[in-house]
Amino acid sequence: MRDATGTTERRRAILEGAARVIARRGVRGLRVADLAAEAGVSTALIYYHFKDRPGVLRHALAFIGDRADRYTATGDEAAAPPADPRELLERTLLLEFQDLPEVRENSTAWGELRAHTVFDPELRAELAAAGAAWAAEVADLLGAACPGAPAPAVTGAAERLTALLEGLSVRWLSGLLPLWHARDLMLAGVRAEIAQLGSGHSAEFD
């Protein structure tokens, strides 16, 4: 029995365990034996399904990326009324600042993926693609919030907001910044960028 992504249930259980172990110990702290214990299987089964440790990592990070897409996308159908574009943007960005296991797992894994790519370019392509998609989504929302702003300025602002988000996220996850403070700083950052875009000067060029 396979689900939509072609993943058997056993494989899925292992990948869910991997997400939990990565959130707890990091990508580089993941031990195959720990993962086996977490998922309630033998180490041999993990090698059977994923070939080797890098294989586990690749699939786990893809799995985590899919999950993130899903909870990002459900902003549409869920909760509150249409709302204005700015509020929609703020709500989307704040989705990353919630003290829920799934959000922590995704954010932690994402940060790990970035940090790991500094030393090992192997996953760079996937990271670039996912990051570009995410920045484009933010740019769309931002463009809707600032109808008159020139496109390059909007793109730049979106890149800054996603970079800011990750800078704040790692501070929160490492216990250096309380969650509420991270959220406040994120919101203020959005407002500063929107004000700049609305003022008619491009933030990108002199």
Added chain:
Amino acid sequence: MRDATGTTERRRAILEGAARVIARRGVRGLRVADLAAEAGVSTALIYYHFKDRPGVLRHALAFIGDRADRYTATGDEAAAPPADPRELLERTLLLEFQDLPEVRENSTAWGELRAHTVFDPELRAELAAAGAAWAAEVADLLGAACPGAPAPAVTGAAERLTALLEGLSVRWLSGLLPLWHARDLMLAGVRAEIAQLGSGHSAEFD
């Protein structure tokens, strides 16, 4: 023979090697044997000088932190004329975006330290202290650039700028963002924050 910091030359050579290895493989990728090869000494000598692997890491990170202070501080005496506060701020922040071995080593180690603290709080205190000092320095420069701005708004803007800097830095170091683009985005971020501070609205509160 000891230098000003009480470090023998041999110890210093090992720590410089550690900075290089950390820049190449990360804090968690540092192997004592690799470091020994890099520094041209035996592994035993490393244990003789630094007791164990965490000891190497502690001293290496302190060493790297000192070096960073030094090149941050030399902005005063060096190069160009007094310059206005905004330009001084911009120059200070852009110091972190240079393709020089020492800067790469420092930025890489700093990012590693942050990422590592997500999973191991052991170094959290040092990280918090260094981060707070850095944010305060940025806040001072920012305050000088925006004389009328309320202190809490300046503090918040400084926190965002340091978070943005690290978010951009990791993208640069992982090869996802060309250096010039990271620099442009950083400058635009500074300008957006300054514009917001100058406009009279606090970015921190509604």
Added chain:
DNA sequence: GTCTATAAAGCGATAGAC
């Protein structure tokens, strides 16, 4: 597909000579 058992390698750390 899944397990138990184990080989093989990696790595931190120490002993002891010089």
Added chain:
DNA sequence: GTCTATCGCTTTATAGAC
């Protein structure tokens, strides 16, 4: 202070039974 040699634990990965 510095080296060579090695110990012992941890971790990846495979063999082979079921």
